[in-house]
Amino acid sequence: MGAAASPPKTHTLELMQRRQFVKISSAQAVGAAALSAQTANGPIRIGAIGTGGRGTYLTAEFKEVGARVNAVCDVYEPNLERGLAAASTGAKSYTDYRRILDDKNIDAVVIATPDHWHARMVIDSVNAGKDVYIEKPMSHTIPDGFAMVKAVRATKRIVQVGTQRRSSPLFQEEKGIVDSGELGPVRLVTSQWLNYRDGLSKAKLKGKIDWQQWLGPAPAREVDDSRFYNWLFYEDYSHGLLVGQAAHIVDCIQWFMNAGAPLAVTCTGGKINQEGAETPETASMAIEFPENFLAIFTLGYQAMRYHWSQDQIKQFHGSKARFDVMREGYALYAQSSRRIEKPTREKLELGSFEPASRAHIRNFLDCVRTRQEPNSPVETGLNTSIALAMSFDSLRSGRRIRWNAATQKTES
Numbered sequence: 001m002g003a004a005a006s007p008p009k010t011h012t013l014e015l016m017q018r019r020q021f022v023k024i025s026s027a028q029a030v031g032a033a034a035l036s037a038q039t040a041n042g043p044i045r046i047g048a049i050g051t052g053g054r055g056t057y058l059t060a061e062f063k064e065v066g067a068r069v070n071a072v073c074d075v076y077e078p079n080l081e082r083g084l085a086a087a088s089t090g091a092k093s094y095t096d097y098r099r100i101l102d103d104k105n106i107d108a109v110v111i112a113t114p115d116h117w118h119a120r121m122v123i124d125s126v127n128a129g130k131d132v133y134i135e136k137p138m139s140h141t142i143p144d145g146f147a148m149v150k151a152v153r154a155t156k157r158i159v160q161v162g163t164q165r166r167s168s169p170l171f172q173e174e175k176g177i178v179d180s181g182e183l184g185p186v187r188l189v190t191s192q193w194l195n196y197r198d199g200l201s202k203a204k205l206k207g208k209i210d211w212q213q214w215l216g217p218a219p220a221r222e223v224d225d226s227r228f229y230n231w232l233f234y235e236d237y238s239h240g241l242l243v244g245q246a247a248h249i250v251d252c253i254q255w256f257m258n259a260g261a262p263l264a265v266t267c268t269g270g271k272i273n274q275e276g277a278e279t280p281e282t283a284s285m286a287i288e289f290p291e292n293f294l295a296i297f298t299l300g301y302q303a304m305r306y307h308w309s310q311d312q313i314k315q316f317h318g319s320k321a322r323f324d325v326m327r328e329g330y331a332l333y334a335q336s337s338r339r340i341e342k343p344t345r346e347k348l349e350l351g352s353f354e355p356a357s358r359a360h361i362r363n364f365l366d367c368v369r370t371r372q373e374p375n376s377p378v379e380t381g382l383n384t385s386i387a388l389a390m391s392f393d394s395l396r397s398g399r400r401i402r403w404n405a406a407t408q409k410t411e412s
Contacts, residue, residue, distance in 0.1 A: 050079075061357060070087075070103070101130060115237060119140065119144035119145070122159065129157070138384070158371065160376050162360065162376070163384070165251070167362075174256070187319075188317040189257065189314060191298070195300075201226075214228065239389070240279025258291065262386065264287075265287050270283065273302055284299070285395075
């Protein structure tokens with residue numbers, strides 16, 4: 001991933017807000033309008049910021065659906081090389097993401113960096129007149145999320161959060177079933193994400209890296225191979241698999257249930273079984289919503305994958321029917337004992353969910369052209385980030401965390 005030189009060592013955005021919070025000059029606004037005009041007929045020109053595993057995948061997918069990836073940025077040389085290999089012919093390479101934002105041949109950026117960089121990069125990008133596709137979770141902290149929404153709305157840029165279920169035709173069909181009222185009132189939603197992970201990666205850095213830029217707003221530390229390759233499991237950069245996977249599931253529940261921010265969250269976790277990790281791989285959160293339902297999400301990454309089609313299941317328990325939503329299919333159990341299933345489990349194919357990512361990218365590119373709202377706008381990303389940050393606070397404090405919508409702060 002790329003980053004700015006000598007960034008502040010803080011998790012807040014106060015310094016950034018003082019420096020340039022939502023201040024676009026008239027020249028930048030004119031330039032942004034010109035870029036929009038250029039995309040009316042030709043391919044949208046993309047810059048990829050952060051080209052590790054997910055970033056390289058997105059770079060290739062954007063190119064596959066017809067965008068032109070003109071630039072890539074990463075502070076780790078091997079990642080930068082992989083990103084260039086996946087990008088369009090003649091793409092430029094940068095180690096400082098701000099150079100992509102200065103590039104007049106870039107209309108929009110894809111950000112796939114560790115979570116602690118999301119807020120600053122999104123705000124800098126929209127201030128520079130770029131549209132943004134940002135990986136989930138949208139923000140690392142609740143204040144970051146509010147700052148991101150404020151900047152996006154002030155600059156009128158298109159920002160899509162990478163919760164791709166919202167662009168999946170299958171999930172849109174499932175959303176219609178919930179909206180139809182066939183389930184009756186739903187007061188309980190249960191969900192889980194099962195997988196198995198043996199331990200943290202033992203990989204070693206094998207190329208040039210600008211470590212200070214990688215750290216960015218996180219606390220200063222010496223170069224650490226484990227933190228680089230396993231950043232998801234360190235609190236300075238992420239809140240672990242619990243938040244990483246719940247970002248998809250909780251967002252989907254909020255979408256299906258037309259829910260916003262929660263009322264309160266209670267979270268508990270098991271012993272950390274992966275040596276060196278700071279976050280548990282087995283945990284459960286209970287989320288109370290003002291829309292009068294309770295959502296339960298359980299993460300189990302020391303579990304056998306007994307049937308991959310149900311490893312990421314969400315069950316909507318209505319008074320008239322139960323609706324089981326999997327990644328690649330669903331089953332509806334009604335009072336009449338009839339069962340409607342699509343598709344049958346025998347027809348499911350491993351990996352068949354990938355078209356959802358491509359549909360989400362297409363939706364973003366369409367919105368860059370039309371200036372319509374994308375399927376996953378920043379407000380949805382904020383509502384999910386609030387729930388996820390509250391869950392991590394609850395896990396660490398051992399308390400039920402409440403959300404005060406009036407003050408936009410948590411209480412315990």
